[in-house]
Amino acid sequence: MRSRLAGLAIGLCALTTVPASAREEGNATATSGAATSAKGPCRATVSENETYTVCVLDLRRERVRLFWLGADGAPYASLSGLARRQGPSLSFAMNAGMYDKDQAPVGLYIEEGRELKRVSTANGPGNFHLKPNGIFYVKGDRAGVLDTGRYLKAKLKPDFATQSGPMLVIDGKIHPKISEDGPSQKVRNGVGVRDDGRTAIFAISERPVSFGAFARLFKDDLGCRNALFLDGSVSSLYAPGLGRSDLSRPLGPLVGAMPR
Numbered sequence: 001m002r003s004r005l006a007g008l009a010i011g012l013c014a015l016t017t018v019p020a021s022a023r024e025e026g027n028a029t030a031t032s033g034a035a036t037s038a039k040g041p042c043r044a045t046v047s048e049n050e051t052y053t054v055c056v057l058d059l060r061r062e063r064v065r066l067f068w069l070g071a072d073g074a075p076y077a078s079l080s081g082l083a084r085r086q087g088p089s090l091s092f093a094m095n096a097g098m099y100d101k102d103q104a105p106v107g108l109y110i111e112e113g114r115e116l117k118r119v120s121t122a123n124g125p126g127n128f129h130l131k132p133n134g135i136f137y138v139k140g141d142r143a144g145v146l147d148t149g150r151y152l153k154a155k156l157k158p159d160f161a162t163q164s165g166p167m168l169v170i171d172g173k174i175h176p177k178i179s180e181d182g183p184s185q186k187v188r189n190g191v192g193v194r195d196d197g198r199t200a201i202f203a204i205s206e207r208p209v210s211f212g213a214f215a216r217l218f219k220d221d222l223g224c225r226n227a228l229f230l231d232g233s234v235s236s237l238y239a240p241g242l243g244r245s246d247l248s249r250p251l252g253p254l255v256g257a258m259p260r
Contacts, residue, residue, distance in 0.1 A: 040091045040241025041257065044206075047217045051206040053237060053244075054222065055092050056199060057257050059141045064200055066096055066111050066138075066160040067254045068104075075103040077250045079238035089258040093238035094189055094202050095231055096136075097162040098128045099252025107148075107163025108135055109253060119163060121148065127229065130177055133165025134228045136255075142197035145226040162253050168192075168215040169227040180212045186232035188214045191255075192224025202255070204237050 041062070042055040057064055067076050076082045079093050098106050106128055108119035123129055132147035137158035146154065147167050167175050168190055185208035192201045201222050205214060211229070218227035236246035238256075 040239060042092060042237070042239040042242055042244075045221070047221045048213055050209050050213060052203050052217060053206065053239065053242070055094070055202040055237075055239065055257075057092065057202070059138070059143055059198055059200060061260060062091070062257045063260050064138050064143060064160075064255065064257045066109070066162055067093075067256060068109060068111060068116065068252065075250070075252060076254055077103060078248065079236055079251070079254065080245050080247075082254050082256060083238055083240075083245065086256065086258065088240075090238070090256050091240065091258060092202070093254055093256035094204065095234060095236050095248070095251045096253040096255035097164040097230055098126075103250055103252040105162065105253050107133070107165075108161055109163070110137070110158055110161040113157070113159050119148065119152065121152075127232070128165045130166035130175075132167050132170065132175070133163065134167040134170075134226075135161055135163045136191050136228050136230075137161035138200075141260075143193050143200040144197050145191065145193050145224075145228045162255070164228055164230050166211075166229055167227070168211070168229050169219045169224055172219065172225045174212070174215045174219060178211045178215050181210045182212060183210075184232075185210055187235045188229065188232045189235035189237070190214060190218065190227055190229045192218040192222055192227030194222070194224055204235050 041057050042053055045052055045054050070076055082093055083090050100106055105117045109117040134147045135151045136145050138160040139158040187205050187208055189204040218224040234248050236248040238245050
């Protein structure tokens, strides 16, 4: 398996638009830089001297959903491919969890209420198995992030769900196995929730960062009591309001948003 895997503390209005930094060779690269004046849900912000792009989605106004297989049964595989098929209403998209060599989710995956992959409670190597891992889910106009054990106990029946790992923030505390600033430095993306699930917040780093720094972004700057790591190295963003559509290796599950 590949390792891909305001209410805002600083206020959304305080987020300033900063051009995306060039990424490391071998990581996702933007086809165009951030626009000088952004439209849509995504803005750049700085935390601990690192720049991130943060996309804040009000689920009462935006429909957040997951994508994996197209009508032809093949994975969408890229953000640009998803954007072509969904059209101009797609305001945001990002890779949405870890996947295997066939671009299939390695854990739970639910789309339009249909469970296409079962939840995984197995042990193993890599970030996905750094327990507790967790699940991002959407039901109606609310979203949530729960560690896998609590998700299973809740017996939820969401419209959409994707499993990844590790959890970054659990009930307001950083994952106990995440060090303050470990040696692993990668471009990373993840998701958190706020406002009783009415707001989903996605973030991607513009340079390689540690797990600790990324977790603190969600906990301290974005005010998320629960947040989930989605992936690293292949982390990619589609944000037409920033003039941005990242290139990457072929991707598995994707998350996107469009107006209700």
